[in-house]
Amino acid sequence: MTTSSAPGKIILFGEHAVVYGFPALAVPITQVQAIVTVTERDGTPGEIFIEAPDISLFSNLESLPSDHPLAAVIQSVLSALGISSPPPLTVHVTSTIPVASGLGSGAAVSIAILRALSAFFGQPLPDERVSALAYEVEKLHHGTPSGIDNTVITYAKPVYFIKNQPIEIFQVAKPFTLLIGDTGIASPTRAVVGDVRKLWEAEPVRFETIFDSVAGIARKARKAIESGETHLLGALMNENHALLQEMTVSSPELERLVEAARAAGADGAKLSGGGRGGNMIALVRPANAKKISAALLKSGARQTIITTITGLNV
Numbered sequence: 001m002t003t004s005s006a007p008g009k010i011i012l013f014g015e016h017a018v019v020y021g022f023p024a025l026a027v028p029i030t031q032v033q034a035i036v037t038v039t040e041r042d043g044t045p046g047e048i049f050i051e052a053p054d055i056s057l058f059s060n061l062e063s064l065p066s067d068h069p070l071a072a073v074i075q076s077v078l079s080a081l082g083i084s085s086p087p088p089l090t091v092h093v094t095s096t097i098p099v100a101s102g103l104g105s106g107a108a109v110s111i112a113i114l115r116a117l118s119a120f121f122g123q124p125l126p127d128e129r130v131s132a133l134a135y136e137v138e139k140l141h142h143g144t145p146s147g148i149d150n151t152v153i154t155y156a157k158p159v160y161f162i163k164n165q166p167i168e169i170f171q172v173a174k175p176f177t178l179l180i181g182d183t184g185i186a187s188p189t190r191a192v193v194g195d196v197r198k199l200w201e202a203e204p205v206r207f208e209t210i211f212d213s214v215a216g217i218a219r220k221a222r223k224a225i226e227s228g229e230t231h232l233l234g235a236l237m238n239e240n241h242a243l244l245q246e247m248t249v250s251s252p253e254l255e256r257l258v259e260a261a262r263a264a265g266a267d268g269a270k271l272s273g274g275g276r277g278g279n280m281i282a283l284v285r286p287a288n289a290k291k292i293s294a295a296l297l298k299s300g301a302r303q304t305i306i307t308t309i310t311g312l313n314v
């Protein structure tokens with residue numbers, strides 16, 4: 001039996017612009033995890049049974065369509081390892097990462113499966129390979145993903161990410177506390193990314209200007225985090241949120257939570273991830289975190305997570 005886990009993630013700055021080659025910052029969130037266990041069982045060789053109770057999926061691999069993300073990731077690891085006839089196996093998948101809400105649940109499940117299966121066969125894949133294979137599966141979830149989710153979740157470190165460039169892990173000089181608020185509204189990233197692409201195609205100059213401003217914010221934020229000037233992050237979050245509003249990816253529910261966080265004393269707040277639902281984040285002082293969390297729950301948040309980013313929270 002082999003078990004592997006992978007954390008969730010949150011984008012701090014730069015979502016959407018990152019799809020077009022601009023930088024973004026993301027950090028792992030270890031309070032939520034995908035956990036995968038692989039066990040040998042009785043049965044016919046080659047038969048792989050998938051149990052994913054969170055999504056009520058109990059199925060043989062061969063009964064799933066080949067583009068089903070769970071089937072695709074299992075097939076990809078078998079072919080990467082050159083295994084054509086595995087022993088009968090059960091792949092058990094559970095996750096506490098909310099689905100379609102910007103916390104990277106799809107990538108985390110893929111990465112935990114890649115690691116658990118490759119370890120089970122005694123050929124653990126190196127991080128670079130895990131991230132690349134998970135990226136292929138991300139394309140099924142997202143259409144044209146930037147690759148930020150599979151990167152930050154594979155390395156489980158704060159990442160300054162630019163599409164198609166070597167990853168840059170950044171240092172966190174001074175811990176800072178984030179409050180994550182979930183609207184409870186599932187919003188598939190693929191659709192929102194597609195809508196932004198149409199707007200960008202219609203008004204390329206305006207959108208490139210917005211993305212450029214986002215990139216400036218991401219660069220300033222990285223500097224602030226690396227130099228311990230975390231008090232600067234709140235204003236940068238507010239600026240980034242205003243640019244995301246211009247991209248049309250906010251929603252009434254996200255606005256309500258962002259406003260509630262600011263009104264309750266957060267130093268800044270923004271939506272995080274694809275938008276139109278999913279999660280928002282706020283920069284909070286540890287002493288205020290519970291109070292602001294209560295304000296978010298009162299304003300309709302389905303759940304909140306308080307997390308301290310230390311750079312070592314892996």
Ligand code: PMV
Pocket residue numbers: 011014015016017018019101102103104142144145146147148149189193272273274275278
């Ligand atoms: O945080 P998520 O999984 O919703 O990812 C969205 C991030 C985008 O920049 C909007 C898309 C991407 O592929 O980077």
